[in-house]
Amino acid sequence: MSNAPRLAVLGSGKGSNFVAIQEAILAGKLDARIVLVVSDLPDAIILAKAAGFGLPTATLPPSPFRTKLSPEGEVALVDLLRRHEVEWVILAGYMRVVKEPLLNAFPNRIVNIHPSLLPAFKGLRAWEQALAAGVAEAGCTVHFVNRDVDAGEIIDQRRVPVLAGDSPETLHARIQVAEHELYPAALAKVLKG
Numbered sequence: 215m216s217n218a219p220r221l222a223v224l225g226s227g228k229g230s231n232f233v234a235i236q237e238a239i240l241a242g243k244l245d246a247r248i249v250l251v252v253s254d255l256p257d258a259i260i261l262a263k264a265a266g267f268g269l270p271t272a273t274l275p276p277s278p279f280r281t282k283l284s285p286e287g288e289v290a291l292v293d294l295l296r297r298h299e300v301e302w303v304i305l306a307g308y309m310r311v312v313k314e315p316l317l318n319a320f321p322n323r324i325v326n327i328h329p330s331l332l333p334a335f336k337g338l339r340a341w342e343q344a345l346a347a348g349v350a351e352a353g354c355t356v357h358f359v360n361r362d363v364d365a366g367e368i369i370d371q372r373r374v375p376v377l378a379g380d381s382p383e384t385l386h387a388r389i390q391v392a393e394h395e396l397y398p399a400a401l402a403k404v405l406k407g
């Protein structure tokens with residue numbers, strides 16, 4: 215059996231960062247093993263992509279809240295992760311705020327990627343915030359997750375230029391290219407401890 219760290223990836227969207235991480239693992243650039251891919255949305259593309267790699271997937275039951283799981287829902291998620299002997303929780307476009315049950319179960323073992331140079335532009339659609347602010351540089355940040363949204367300890371960042379004529383879509387696409395390089399590299403660093 216492999217001793218590689220056991221990751222769960224949690225996502226709500228198209229899963230391009232999940233794919234970058236899995237491809238880095240398959241290419242031998244990241245010593246880790248994705249043992250479960252979880253989504254809060256049953257039709258999220260990330261689940262189909264995970265199945266395409268032959269990885270186990272799970273969908274969380276519907277939550278009464280839009281931005282977080284119910285306390286019971288998050289306890290059930292922790293149970294699910296424990297049953298899969300997950301050691302690290304990797305958020306990749308997961309659109310729910312992480313609360314105490316998960317934070318306490320995986321202290322300093324939950325990592326997220328955010329599409330801005332934190333601490334600038336926390337929250338939703340950070341690339342639009344960057345464009346509206348007129349900054350010359352944008353980027354992405356991999357950070358530990360704590361109870362304050364997008365405010366945990368920074369692990370690493372990549373910068374990209376904001377170009378004249380950028381739309382939200384062109385800037386986000388440039389940031390995502392940087393994300394796909396940054397996330398596996400940052401995980402390689404952090405999983406080694």
Ligand code: GRF
Binds near residue numbers: 231328
């Ligand atoms: C990324 O831009 C990430 O920074 C943010 O959500 C997006 C997820 O994209 N947290 P994908 O689902 O990995 O393609």
